[in-house]
Amino acid sequence: MSDTTPDSGDAPRCTMDGLETIRLFNMPINNLTLEETLSNIGAHIEAGKQGYVVTPNVDHAVEYAKNELFRQAYQNACFVLADGVPLLWAGKLFGKPIKEKISGSDLLYWLSDYAAQHGHSIFLLGAAEGVGEEAGRILQETYPGLKVAGTYSPPLGFEKDPVENQKAIDAIKESGAAICYTALGAPKQDLWNWQYHAETGANLCLGIGASLDFVSGRVRRAPVWMQRCGLEWTWRILQEPVRMGKRYLIRDAYVLVLLWREWRHGSPPWNTPDQTA
Numbered sequence: 001m002s003d004t005t006p007d008s009g010d011a012p013r014c015t016m017d018g019l020e021t022i023r024l025f026n027m028p029i030n031n032l033t034l035e036e037t038l039s040n041i042g043a044h045i046e047a048g049k050q051g052y053v054v055t056p057n058v059d060h061a062v063e064y065a066k067n068e069l070f071r072q073a074y075q076n077a078c079f080v081l082a083d084g085v086p087l088l089w090a091g092k093l094f095g096k097p098i099k100e101k102i103s104g105s106d107l108l109y110w111l112s113d114y115a116a117q118h119g120h121s122i123f124l125l126g127a128a129e130g131v132g133e134e135a136g137r138i139l140q141e142t143y144p145g146l147k148v149a150g151t152y153s154p155p156l157g158f159e160k161d162p163v164e165n166q167k168a169i170d171a172i173k174e175s176g177a178a179i180c181y182t183a184l185g186a187p188k189q190d191l192w193n194w195q196y197h198a199e200t201g202a203n204l205c206l207g208i209g210a211s212l213d214f215v216s217g218r219v220r221r222a223p224v225w226m227q228r229c230g231l232e233w234t235w236r237i238l239q240e241p242v243r244m245g246k247r248y249l250i251r252d253a254y255v256l257v258l259l260w261r262e263w264r265h266g267s268p269p270w271n272t273p274d275q276t277a
């Protein structure tokens, strides 16, 4: 992926301005209830705008502190929604209460319901071969009338190959989908959405990580009680000890530094220059 700011296309550009936004670990986070989120996203789609959603959690906060491109993807997002109870705890601790947890894996269902009711079609990008089709079929069963405009499982590393990358963009564009679920994991999906959302022609791209694996039933999502208690990460470590152990126990231990910094210095208000060290 190049590190240049992407073209914004012809459609009106969507920004976070106008939405109540706090800063936590320097990341801007929209402070919205589920109802406010859905009504804002609905208005965005009906206005024919283009943009993308990022859903921060502790892992994103660590990436945000370390990756300048990821920070740019955040600055240019249309909606930034708190995906994870630990972020809500941190918000409370630092006097910036976040109204609600709105995770990508849940938003996927709410948006599919919205799309079915309003006649908008969806596209599923990413996950292993066949997973998108299976997830699409299940979503259609769950939300009668939902139109799945297409699915595409690009080969690993496609984003570094201009021909393969263009294939993915063209598949979404030709499908005419209004909403694209990008299931590539963070930070890849968020960088990809930032760089290419305008070219896809979709009104909204939403990074959903492993959610297609969850919807299709190939991977079991953490039980609801674990999600509510902020323990989803322990479930994922049990499922994939090596990969997730490295992510959550080693890499994300850096959150202790972020907690220290937030306690000592706080985060600047939204709309002031980013001060990530």
Ligand code: UDP
Pocket: 126, 127, 128, 154, 155, 156, 157, 158, 183, 184, 185, 186, 188, 208, 209, 210, 211, 212, 213
């Ligand atoms: N994935 C993909 N292409 C890639 C990298 C990842 O399709 O180049 C898929 C992978 O198959 C999985 C999802 O992206 O379905 C990412 O899973 P991960 O557990 O990393 O995501 P998380 O939910 O933790 O962000």
